[in-house]
Amino acid sequence: MSQTLTAKAPASGGGDSEKTLRVGRRSLLWRFLARPEVGSLIGAVVVFAVFFTVAAPFRQASSFSTVLYASSTIGIMAVAVALLMIGGEFDLSAGVAVITSALTAGIVSFQLSLNVWAGAGLALVVSLAIGFLNGWILIRTKLPSFLVTLSMFLMLQGLNIAVTKMITGSVSTDSINDMDGFDSARAVFASDIPIGPVNVRITVLWWLLFAAIATWVLARTRVGNWIYAVGGSAESARAVGVPVAKVKIGLFMTVGFFAWFSGMHLLFASGVQQSGEGVGNELLYIMAAVVGGCLLTGGYGTVVGAVIGAFIYGMTRQGIVYAGWDNNWIMFFVGAMLLLAVVVNMWVRTQTSKR
Amino acid sequence: MTDTPAAAPDKDTGRQPVLELRDVGKSFGNIRALSGINLKVGAEEVTCILGDNGAGKSTLIKIIAGLYPPTEGAYLVDGGPVAFTSPREALDRGIATVYQDLAMVPLMPVWRNFFLGSEIRTGFGPFRMLDVRRMRRIADEELKKMGIDLPDIDAPVANLSGGQRQVVAIARAVYFGARVLILDEPTAALGVKQSGVVLKYIKAAREAGLGVIFITHNPHHAYMVGDHFVVIKLGRMELDAPRSALSLDDLAHHMAGGAELDALQHELKQDQPAPAAARQGAEPGAATPVAQEE
Structure with missing residues (x-):
């Protein structure tokens, strides 16, 4: 399989290679600073320190559990959105796709009097189909994902409300919390698990599990290599035989899967689903991924960064409540965090890539 | 598939060419980008394809690399006709293309680029994962064998110079069993020293038994390494001559438009x-x- 060339090594005087002459050693600290998620890690420490100081309730273990829960609701989707962004695309329909999935499961289970797992199964098919459609249209039309998924976002937003109203006669689904399978579904998607003195929402555990799997896939599998490649340079990837279309469609379907999971959490937490929710969340997912060091242009970033980005969001959201400040400031702080994180990430990247 | 007769062994060398184009042409709608191209590439032979911008060089490479099917003529590998639908298929037959600007993914580490599309994996089932240690070691060894000593195999390719990137791409193609190496203007954007490095590896690749197709618009670079020269002009072959029948001045003259x-x-x-x-x-x-x- 392998052959080797027997080219002469460059005839350099004194036997010093260019490496020994011109390359200094980089310290361990420098290598650490070159990680994509470093900016977000510094941001997380700062935000934590601020709220730890100003908000007394923030210091309790139970409120930390609430912070983690708020982080996980954005964080689960941020994992998938980070993968997609590393693969070079966005998904603006991700926020409402979560609601589409919850509505599908709720309406189908109630109207057909099915076991809720059957409704959930159908919702999974719908979610994967939405992801597939996003990816397929993107590949076939070669339009930017911004346009494709913006269209999907608007269409789903309309469908969510229109179809729900048409079938149930109101803007929300009928309650399914006394139906077959609800308790087991709730245990999987929306239960509390006591860990030591505090109750941790199960979404936190799912979030960390998904992030661990995604990190492993990105760093240690062939598919992960391909995700970085199609995001970094789709043409180069194609030229060495990477199936670019399959990878991109697969990424959109991954977002679809996670949208389904998040939708199931919303539905089984209460048993009903409002049809107008979800708008704007897609930008929070992107925010978390970008704060965590993902480039908008693709090919760069980590899932760990997106996890930290979502954690910063969760801390800000709950911290402001615990500090007794006006709720309306949340989005201002999230926006300011985003701007700061992007600038710091950019600066760190240019500094560390210098030789 | 096999209705075309097998290629006759080359008269000059007595060996069958690895790759052959017979009267190949390509039209895009009513535009004839290329027509009447005849080309034979054997092992241990550097074929230089020269031509000005827009002459049809890129179209020709893309046909050979498997990105486009030709609209006329026959493309033969080892004497049998082929109809590639993707670069992967061409690669599987040992025809590897190193593109000038899209040889590498800039943000990915050198070793990941080296194995991109042909990753080594261990384990089985859903737990098949990259054999990172082995891939890093092989990439490092292969590059050292070619005399490239990179500061850091984990550094993104964007940190390498243009010449280093080309050589990494060549080393990659050779390691993965290329028999014919297509180099698309490897020296076009490089300085004198960097070009020299690349030309040295073209020669090394030939000595290792590969056929090389070297696309360039620099007749001086071509004449330093070439065994056979083809000049393309307005989609047609203007010159097709072995080294013995040509001087550098002749080549420069043809290349510059005669x-x-x-x-x-x-x-x-x-x-x-x-x-x-x-x-x-x-x-x-x-x-x-x-x-x-x-």
């Missing part, structure tokens, strides 16, 4: 006789005062 260049020279001489003559006369003397001023 008769057209003569006409252009004539025209320029008439238009600006004074400055051209003055500069030629002044040059040797003028260099010294300028140097002193600085």
Whole structure:
């Protein structure tokens, strides 16, 4: 399989290679600073320190559990959105796709009097189909994902409300919390698990599990290599035989899967689903991924960064409540965090890539 | 698939060419980008394809690399006709292309680029994962064998110089069993020293038994390594000659447009006789005062 060339090594005087002459050693600290998620890690420490100081309730273990829960609701989707962004695309329909999935499961289970797992199964098919459609249209039309998924976002937003109203006669689904399978579904998607003195929402555990799997896939599998490649340079990837279309469609379907999971959490937490929710969340997912060091242009970033980005969001959201400040400031702080994180990430990247 | 007769062994070398194009052409709608191309590439042979911008070189490479099917003529590998639908298929037959600008993914580490699309994996089932340690070691060894000592195999390719990137791409193609290496203007964007490095590896690849197709518009670079020269102009072959039948001047002349260049020279001489003559006369003397001023 392998052959080797027997080219002469460059005839350099004194036997010093260019490496020994011109390359200094980089310290361990420098290598650490070159990680994509470093900016977000510094941001997380700062935000934590601020709220730890100003908000007394923030210091309790139970409120930390609430912070983690708020982080996980954005964080689960941020994992998938980070993968997609590393693969070079966005998904603006991700926020409402979560609601589409919850509505599908709720309406189908109630109207057909099915076991809720059957409704959930159908919702999974719908979610994967939405992801597939996003990816397929993107590949076939070669339009930017911004346009494709913006269209999907608007269409789903309309469908969510229109179809729900048409079938149930109101803007929300009928309650399914006394139906077959609800308790087991709730245990999987929306239960509390006591860990030591505090109750941790199960979404936190799912979030960390998904992030661990995604990190492993990105760093240690062939598919992960391909995700970085199609995001970094789709043409180069194609030229060495990477199936670019399959990878991109697969990424959109991954977002679809996670949208389904998040939708199931919303539905089984209460048993009903409002049809107008979800708008704007897609930008929070992107925010978390970008704060965590993902480039908008693709090919760069980590899932760990997106996890930290979502954690910063969760801390800000709950911290402001615990500090007794006006709720309306949340989005201002999230926006300011985003701007700061992007600038710091950019600066760190240019500094560390210098030789 | 096999209705075309097998290629006859090459008269000159007595060996069957690895890759052969017979009367190949490509049209895009009513535009004929390429027509009547005949090309044979054997092992241990460097075929240089020269041509000006827009001559049809890129179209030709893309046909050979498996990105486009030709609209006319036959493409044969080892004497049998082929119809590639993707670069992967061409790669599987040992035809590897190194593109000038899209050889590598800039943000990915060197070793990941080296194995991109042909990753080594261990484990089984859903737990098949990259054999990172082995891939890093092999990439490092292969590059060292070619005399490239990179500071850091984990550094993104964006940190490498243009010449280093080309050589990494060549090393990659050779390691993965390429029999024919297509190099798309590997020296076009490089300085003198970097070009020299790349040309050295073209020669090394030939000595290792590969056939090389070297696309360039620099006749000097071509003549340094080439065994066979093809000049393409307006989608047709203008020149097809072995090294023995050609001097560097002939090649440069053909490349620059032959008769057209003569006409252009004539025209320029008439238009600006004074400055051209003055500069030629002044040059040797003028260099010294300028140097002193600085």
